[in-house]
Amino acid sequence: MKIRARTGTAWLAFALTIVTLTPRAHGDTWPERPLRLVVPFPAGGAVDSAARLVAQTLAEQGALRGQALVVENRAGASGSIGTQSVAHATADGQTLLFATGSTHGTNPAVMARLPYDPVASFAPVILVASTPYLLLVHPSIPARSLAELLALARKNPGRLNYASYGPGSSNHLATELLRASTRIDIVHVPYKGGAPAIAGLVAGEVQLLLDVWSSSGSHASAGRMRLLAVASSQRVPFAPETPTFIEAGMPGYRAGTFYGIFAPAGTPDARVALLNEALNRVLEQADTRARLIAQGAEPAGGTPEQLATRVSEEIALWRALVRSQGLAFD
Secondary structure (H helix, E strand, O other): OHHHHHHHHHHHHHHHHHHHHHHHHHHHHOOOOOEEEEEOOOOOOHHHHHHHHHHHHHHHHOOOOOOOEEEEEOOOHHHHHHHHHHHOOOOOOOEEEEEEOHHHHHHHHHOOOOOOOOOOOEEEEEEEEEEEOEEEEOOOOOOOOHHHHHHHHHHOOOOOEEEEOOOOOHHHHHHHHHHHHHOOOOEEEEOOOHHHHHHHHHOOOOOEEEEOHHHHHHHHHOOOOEEEEEOOOOOOOOOOOOOEOOOOOOOOOOOEEEEEEEEEOOOOHHHHHHHHHHHHHHHOOHHHHHHHHHOOOEEOOOOHHHHHHHHHHHHHHHHHHHHHHOOOOO
C-alpha cells in the first residue's frame, strides 16, 4: 500500500508538472512561423505604406523572435472586407489587422450593417500613429487663415464647396464636424476616393478639403493648394509653420485618422503582450519614427489599453455627430 501511494503521488506530481509547463513552453516558442498583417486598403496608399514600414522594421530587428510580418492587402467596402476577415480569423496571434480611424471610428457610425464589432471582435495590440487632417483651400480663395476662411464662408453662405472621399468617409465626417462647430454653410461635394477629391481641389472644382499630408503635402508645397491649419493638439514637424486649429481659435477641434494593430478577440494575453513589446521596440527606432513623420503621421506606441481608449473615443465622437446632424447614409 505504501509503495502504491508513493507511486501514485509521483505520477500525480509529474502530471501536474507537465500541465504547468506546457503553456509556458508553448508561449516561449511562439511564433514559430511568419505572421500575417492584413491591410484592409489598397496597396500603394498611405495606410499600406505605414504598415509595410512597420513590417519591414520588425523584420530587420528580428523583434518578433526572427519571424516576419507579411503584409496582405484585402481592400473593399471602406476597409470592412479585410477587417471582417481578421475578426473571423483564428485567435492565435498569427493574423493581425492594420486598422484605421475608418475601420474603428467612422465606419461604426455610418454603416448600419457593419460585418464586425469594432470592440468585441478584436484584441487591441498597439496604437501605431495618429495622422491629423490639414485644412486646405484652393489658391484662388482670398483667405490665408482659418479666421479669414470662416469669415468668407459666413459672408457667402452656400457658396463654398468642400470635397470628401465619399459619403460617410472619415474626411466627410471631419468636415461636417468643422461645419457644425463653426455653424458655417458649406456644400458637400463627394468624390470617389481621395485622389479624385484632391484633383478636384487642384482644379478649382471645390474650394476646400480636409486631407492628410501624405497625399496633399506635395501639392501644398508646390502652391497648388494653400494650407491654413492642422487639426492636431500641437504643431506638426512636417508643417511646422502651420498653426493648429487650437491656435487659430478652435480649442475643441481635433480630427484625423489613426493606425492601430489588432488581433482577433480571444488571442492569448501573453501573445498580445509579446506583440506589443516587439512593436513598441519598432516604434522607438529613430529611423522608423522619422519615416512615419515624413508620411505625415505622428508615431505613437504604448499599451493595448491606450488603443482601446482611442477607439472608444472615436466611435463615440462620430456617432454623436451623425445623430446630432441627422446625417443619413445608404
